[in-house]
Amino acid sequence: MPRVVFVQPTGESQTVDVAPGTSLMTAAVKHGVEGIIGECGGVCMCATCHIYVREEFLDRLPAIRDTEEAVLDVTNAERLPNSRLSCQIKMTEALDGLTVEIPPSQR
Ligand code: FES
Numbered sequence: 001m002p003r004v005v006f007v008q009p010t011g012e013s014q015t016v017d018v019a020p021g022t023s024l025m026t027a028a029v030k031h032g033v034e035g036i037i038g039e040c041g042g043v044c045m046c047a048t049c050h051i052y053v054r055e056e057f058l059d060r061l062p063a064i065r066d067t068e069e070a071v072l073d074v075t076n077a078e079r080l081p082n083s084r085l086s087c088q089i090k091m092t093e094a095l096d097g098l099t100v101e102i103p104p105s106q107r
Contacts, residue, residue: 077103
């Protein structure tokens, strides 16, 4: 099963098996990854699932849709060029090893 690595601002990391088709947010909440809350349940309204994606994985991700774009503009944590909402990224085999960072202000 493909894996995702969640890296905390402290540098600690947690590697999680994620079934293809499952969102990163759902996997993070299920495994108790700190800093990912998923308050809206994954409908792209809360931004409590904000992550920073490691540069080398950015071009493997689906494009940002208008709704995600709008929510990223009002996140609590600073928006960076590699910001995404983890509820909008569904796992695939091609994303195995995907590494994402939790914004410091979400801890
Ligand atoms: S879980 Fe609410 S925007 Fe992602």
